[in-house]
Amino acid sequence: MDTTEDVPAVPLRRRRRAVVLLALIAAVAYTGDQLTKLWVTSTMVEGQRIPVLPPLLQWYYIRNSGAAFSIGEGITWVFTIIMTVVAVGIIVYTRRVRSLWWGAALGLVLGGALGNLTDRLFREPSFGMGHVVDFISLPHFAIFNVADSAVVCGVVLVCLLTLLGRSPDGTRQRHAGGPDAGAEGAGGPDAEPDRG
Numbered sequence: 613m614d615t616t617e618d619v620p621a622v623p624l625r626r627r628r629r630a631v632v633l634l635a636l637i638a639a640v641a642y643t644g645d646q647l648t649k650l651w652v653t654s655t656m657v658e659g660q661r662i663p664v665l666p667p668l669l670q671w672y673y674i675r676n677s678g679a680a681f682s683i684g685e686g687i688t689w690v691f692t693i694i695m696t697v698v699a700v701g702i703i704v705y706t707r708r709v710r711s712l713w714w715g716a717a718l719g720l721v722l723g724g725a726l727g728n729l730t731d732r733l734f735r736e737p738s739f740g741m742g743h744v745v746d747f748i749s750l751p752h753f754a755i756f757n758v759a760d761s762a763v764v765c766g767v768v769l770v771c772l773l774t775l776l777g778r779s780p781d782g783t784r785q786r787h788a789g790g791p792d793a794g795a796e797g798a799g800g801p802d803a804e805p806d807r808g
Contacts, residue, residue, distance in 0.1 A: 623710055626782055630715035631706050637716055641723025641762040646730065648758050649745040661749070672755055675735075675743035688732065688741045695729040698722075710782035713773055718780075720766030727759030 652673050656662070662671040677688045702722045709715055728744050735742030746755045777785040 623782070626710040627707075630709045630712055630782075632715075633712055634706060634709065634715035634719040634722070637719030638723035638726065641720055641758070642726050642730075645724065645727030645758040645762070648747070649727075649731070652745055652747045656747075667751060670749045671747045672749035673745070673747050674755055676746045676755070677741075677743045688743070692729065692732040692740045695725045695732065699725045699729060705780075709780045711773075711778060711780055713769070713778060714780040717766045717769035717773060720762045720769065722766075724759040724762030724764075724766065727757075727762070 652671065656671065656673040658673050658675060660671075660673050664670055699722060702718050702725075705718070709718065731744040732742045733739060735745070737743070744757065744759075746757050746760075748757060748761070749755045779785060
């Protein structure tokens with residue numbers, strides 16, 4: 613029985629699952645970010661503080677012209693361009709993603725980037741120069757939002773996956789020189805499939 617036609621179907625199914633997960637997580641992160649910002653802007657005035665779990669957590673409504681965690685205020689247009697490039701880059705890169713873990717990580721980054729990019733494009737003072745709504749305030753820490761949290765969590769997950777040798781294409785790289793490494797080294801024929 614010839615099964616050669618089934619071989620391409622396996623990576624194709626893995627890619628579809630990873631891309632669907634990426635899209636779902638991006639949509640959840642984006643929607644959660646925009647809904648919480650809508651709630652803040654419609655129920656609070658700028659500068660207002662609401663204790664949530666004092667003294668650990670409070671809502672503190674500010675508008676941020678800088679990047680995540682208020683970095684780089686005054687060069688808003690630069691961050692608008694960066695977020696656009698990041699979002700487009702992730703969307704283009706999805707054709708290489710076959711790992712569910714990488715799909716989750718990139719989905720978080722994409723959803724967060726699109727959430728803050730929406731603010732940059734459509735909030736005051738002008739198109740592309742909009743100030744991002746921030747409201748989550750922790751003691752001795754920057755004020756941030758759901759999009760910032762998604763981006764940071766996604767980047768941390770990307771770093772962990774890279775350190776663990778998990779590739780976006782669904783393979784796990786063996787360390788060169790280790791007991792399992794072959795003559796080709798990591799990334800060659802010795803790269804083994806990764807179920808995640």
